[in-house]
Amino acid sequence: MTFHNSLIAWYLQNKRDLPWRNTTNPYPIWLSEIMLQQTRVAQGTPYFLSFVEAFPTVFDLANANEEQVLKLWQGLGYYSRARNLHQTAKHIAFDLNGQFPNNYKALLKLKGIGEYTAAAIASFSFNEAVPVVDGNVFRVLARYFDIESDIALATTKKEFTALASELIPKNNPALFNQAIMEFGALQCVPKNPDCSQCIFRNSCAALQKKKVHILPIKSKKLKVKNRFFNYLVAQDEEKQTLIQKRTHKGIWHNLYEFPLIETEKEEGFDYMANNIRNHFFKENTITNILEFNPKSIIHKLSHQHLHIKFWEITIKGKIEKGINKEDLKKYPFPIVIHNFIEKD
Known part of the structure; x- marks a missing residue:
């Protein structure tokens, strides 16, 4: 089986039942992606549920005042995400008649939406064959292909995006993107992954070379x-x-x-x-x-x-x-x- 076929087969057997899955509606997908930036799924899920209850549509979110939005966001951190979310909801509701842009390049122009989030919405909602590259994807690809490039560098992001573009099946990009992120979150975890139970244990280059613990390589953060x-x-x-x-x-x-x-x-x-x-x-x-x-x-x-x-x-x-x-x-x-x- 090819890499993507194996990955998708694993995903269909092991995926978590999350409230923003099983839909192509860009509104809940966008909400979940913004909320899960720098945030674990377990922490973000209650906030997602509270938001969709308080603001079932993008129009509801757009018509809320900022203090309502910030109060619901309280404790999730990185509050610029909430402010940008609110501004973008207003733009979509009032300037775009509630219609999300339906492609990656147009989504990128929205406030608070970067390359990763635009790729997620474009693939999950509109089936556009554009790869998502987040921390999970960096880790899976770095280990499987033994890539030692520093993932803190912008040039490395381009390198991984190009590789993911080659791997993504054009007829099923949404499933592949979900699968590779889920695989990084559940199986190919940062510390002490159970490689003995991995579907790629016979083909993962990092495992063969005993480099799982050092990949991906990331230069040290700035001083706190x-x-x-x-x-x-x-x-x-x-x-x-x-x-x-x-x-x-x-x-x-x-x-x-x-x-x-x-x-x-x-x-x-x-x-x-x-x-x-x-x-x-x-x-x-x-x-x-x-x-x-x-x-x-x-x-x-x-x-x-x-x-x-x-x-x-x-x-x-x-x-x-x-x-x-x-x-x-x-x-x-x-x-x-x-x-x-x-x-x-």
Whole structure:
């Protein structure tokens, strides 16, 4: 049997029953592909189900306000995906009359859709013979064909795309793309794959050469940046607090947070208390400052680690533009702040 025939036969026997499969409707396929970027299937599936329940069609998503979308996305991370998703839904609903572009090149022009997502939608929805190349595909092809090219390089992406283009059956591209991704997710996993049970155990070059553990090759990531966030959780006599919207570009854009002091390093109580008294809540009298978590919560993002402390500040009188705890829960927050609010 050829490579693609073996792969498809394996897929039909082993594939997972996922809610966005067994459809050619581009809307749920697009949703699932955006949600599963940088996200495991197990984590992304509940979010997908919540989204299609809240927004059954692209028109429903387009007509939602951004805060609704961000609130449903809360905890999934990489929030620019949600903002781009919303903008693209508006474009498809209002400019394209709800019709998704039906080919790879046109799909690429949509905001938030890159080569991988465009290929997935084009093949799954419109049966276009364009290969998907994601981390799973890199791994399967690198091992099967013993390719040592650095997958962090753009030139390598072109190399793998060209190879996948040769392998993909023109009469059944959707099934092949699903199969090779699923094979990488379930069988040809990153660490300690069970090669003894693999359908390619007699033809995989990496297995024959004992190189499975080193392929694919990827150069080291950039150094992670450490940042130190101090959130000021005020409470007045009416048990109201204060929040603000993150409007500047960067992490958590358009999500909400408590007033923030970012420092160069982790600071102690005396430094923070002086800073808070001198620069915050000047319209009110601060009666008490409490370090809620003396040990920082470390929240890891792909390119930075946030060292987060919450400072509880008791205010005499009433805070201007204060918000009560029940209304607080309606706003979209970064998950680390959401968890703090839920525990408090």
